[in-house]
Amino acid sequence: MLKIFEVTGFKSFKDTIKLDFSDVRDYKFNSNCITKNLLGKVIIYGKNSVGKSNFGLAIFDIVSHLSNKNVTPGLYDYYLNANSINDYVEFHYVFKFDQQEVDYRYRKNNKHILTYEKVSINETMLYEYDYKQNKGNTEGIKQIAPTLNWAFQDVDSILKYVMNNTVIDDSHPLRRMMRYVSNMLWFRSLDENRYIGYKNKSNDYYDFIFEPEVLSEFESFLHKSGVEDNLVVKEDNDGQKRLYFKTDTPLPFFKVASSGTRALYTFFYWYKTCNDVTFMFIDEFDAYYHYELAESIVSMLEKMTYTQIILTSHNTNLLTNRIMRPDCYFILTKEKLISLVNATDRELREGHNLEKLYMSGEFNG
Numbered sequence: 001m002l003k004i005f006e007v008t009g010f011k012s013f014k015d016t017i018k019l020d021f022s023d024v025r026d027y028k029f030n031s032n033c034i035t036k037n038l039l040g041k042v043i044i045y046g047k048n049s050v051g052k053s054n055f056g057l058a059i060f061d062i063v064s065h066l067s068n069k070n071v072t073p074g075l076y077d078y079y080l081n082a083n084s085i086n087d088y089v090e091f092h093y094v095f096k097f098d099q100q101e102v103d104y105r106y107r108k109n110n111k112h113i114l115t116y117e118k119v120s121i122n123e124t125m126l127y128e129y130d131y132k133q134n135k136g137n138t139e140g141i142k143q144i145a146p147t148l149n150w151a152f153q154d155v156d157s158i159l160k161y162v163m164n165n166t167v168i169d170d171s172h173p174l175r176r177m178m179r180y181v182s183n184m185l186w187f188r189s190l191d192e193n194r195y196i197g198y199k200n201k202s203n204d205y206y207d208f209i210f211e212p213e214v215l216s217e218f219e220s221f222l223h224k225s226g227v228e229d230n231l232v233v234k235e236d237n238d239g240q241k242r243l244y245f246k247t248d249t250p251l252p253f254f255k256v257a258s259s260g261t262r263a264l265y266t267f268f269y270w271y272k273t274c275n276d277v278t279f280m281f282i283d284e285f286d287a288y289y290h291y292e293l294a295e296s297i298v299s300m301l302e303k304m305t306y307t308q309i310i311l312t313s314h315n316t317n318l319l320t321n322r323i324m325r326p327d328c329y330f331i332l333t334k335e336k337l338i339s340l341v342n343a344t345d346r347e348l349r350e351g352h353n354l355e356k357l358y359m360s361g362e363f364n365g
Contacts, residue, residue, distance in 0.1 A: 001038050001180070001308055002279060003101065004094035007058040009084040012051035017058070017337050021308070022096075025327040025341055029350050032302050033328045038096065041302055042310045043318060045358075046332035052312040053188075055332060056281040059310075060186045061091055062104075063197040065114060065157050067182045070201065072194045080110040088115055095180060100173040104159070114157055121173055129158055144168065180278045187270055188283040189263040198274055205269055206254075209233070210241055218268050225293050227261055260288030267297065280309045291317035298323055319355040326354065331363055338363075 001021070008016040021039040033041040046052045057075055064071050080089055088107040095102045100122060107116040118128040119141070126144070129136030141158060142150060145166040155161045159174070168175050185198035193205050209215055210233050219231045230246040231253065244250035245257075254262065267285070274280070280301075286294035294315050301309050319329060326340040326348040341348055343363035348354070357363065 001036060001096055002059075002093065003038060003096040004092070005059055006090075006092040007055075007061075008090045009081045009086055010058045010061075010089045010091075011054040011078060011081060012049075012334060013054065013058070014081045014083050015335060017051075017055060017332075019330070019337055023327065023339065023342070025325075027325045027327065027350070029321065030323070030325045030328075032305070033324050035306060035308065036096075038308070039328055040305075040308055041298075041324060042308075042328050042330060043298075043324065044310060044312045044330045044332050044337070045314070045316075045319075046312070050332050050334050052332055053283050055337070056186055056283050056310065056312065057196075058091065059279075059281060060184060060196045061089075061108070062093060062181050063184055063186075064112070066160055066163075066178060067197065068200060069182060069197045070199055071196050075194075075196065076112060079108070079112055095173070095177050097173050097176045097180075102173045102177045104177070106157075117158055119159055119174075127158060144174075183276055183278040184281075185270065185274055185277045185279070186281045186283070187266065189266060189285050189287055193266060193269075195270075198277055202269075204273070206243070207241065208269060208273060209243055209265075214272065215243075217272075218265070221268055222261070222264060224296070225264055226290065227264070258288075263288045271300065277304075277307050280304075280307055282309070282311050284313070285311045286313055286315050286318075289315075291315055294318060295323060316355045316358060319358050321350050321352065321354060326352075329354065 003022050004018070004020050006016055006018040007013060022037070024034055024037055024039060033039070044052055044055070063069055064076070088109050090105070090107045092105045103120040105118045106114060109115050115132050116130055119126045124140070125137070126140035127136060127138040129138060138150065138158065141162055145162045148162065148165055163174060163178050183198060186196040188194050193202060195202065209218055215231060215233060222229070232244050232246040232250060233241055234244050234250060235241050243253040245253060285297065289297070295318065298311070298318065329340045330337055331340070331343060340354060340363055346362065
């Protein structure tokens with residue numbers, strides 16, 4: 001699981017922004033938001049243009065060079081912060097797998113090219129390499145892969161090179177980290193099927209619904225969400241099956257459905273097809289939802305026990321201990337990301353009205 005993430009100089013973040021998933025308090029309620037003593041479910045609030053979307057993209061930068069999974073084009077334009085004093089973006093991840101920790105730090109320039117990389121396991125350095133100067137300390141990683149060619153010609157990442165060309169036990173922390181990264185998923189409810197990670201392609205996005213049981217479950221999901229229409233799958237004159245609203249004159253779902261209903265379809269697609277996802281980031285997850293529907297979706301996501309999930313939202317109705325807990329709610333500004341428990345001197349308890357405190361400016365200090 002991800003224990004710590006830091007980024008410096010990325011897009012809207014000139015300075016370092018950090019999220020420490022190990023900053024867990026001793027609350028006795030909503031323990032399903034905590035997994036293996038790390039924050040498992042997080043909601044991030046922030047004003048418009050502070051960088052909520054950019055923070056998600058920063059976390060998922062690791063997917064772009066350690067895996068071959070999908071990265072929707074255009075999401076990483078204008079990569080380097082315009083006011084950064086450095087000519088690179090620095091990313092820092094600490095992963096925890098049982099009692100072992102992998103510390104991975106790297107830098108990329110404004111063309112997304114790796115310029116520096118460092119990996120440690122349990123505070124013992126495996127390697128540190130400067131790609132601009134073509135030098136570094138690689139003794140530790142050579143012990144893991146002694147038979148590899150270490151000339152580094154055309155190697156864009158030592159870590160990726162080693163993991164793709166060396167037989168390493170599945171229980172090794174580096175192998176576990178690579179699996180974790182490969183199964184990360186970012187998507188945005190505002191954009192139809194725009195995503196990062198988890199799959200190479202999502203060719204089943206439109207037709208996974210054709211299975212009768214899945215169609216019935218989605219129809220029921222819509223009804224519970226306040227969409228009363230029934231659905232049907234029809235084969236058109238061109239021989240292709242398509243989803244329709246079941247009306248006297250069937251209407252094509254993706255042409256006439258509202259933005260909110262299409263967002264529900266996108267959520268349902270990923271919810272049903274990403275059973276082994278390790279980390280999920282849903283940007284503006286409730287942009288089209290009534291607050292009761294947003295609460296219902298949070299409850300669904302909390303049942304994904306072993307998946308770390310971050311949601312971004314403007315919906316202050318979700319700021320309640322009835323749904324989550326104060327150490328799982330965060331506020332993002334252009335300068336910092338801070339949990340509610342760290343944003344006030346007040347000792348937050350289960351009985352506190354978090355939304356009221358938020359609206360009154362309690363967490364602005």
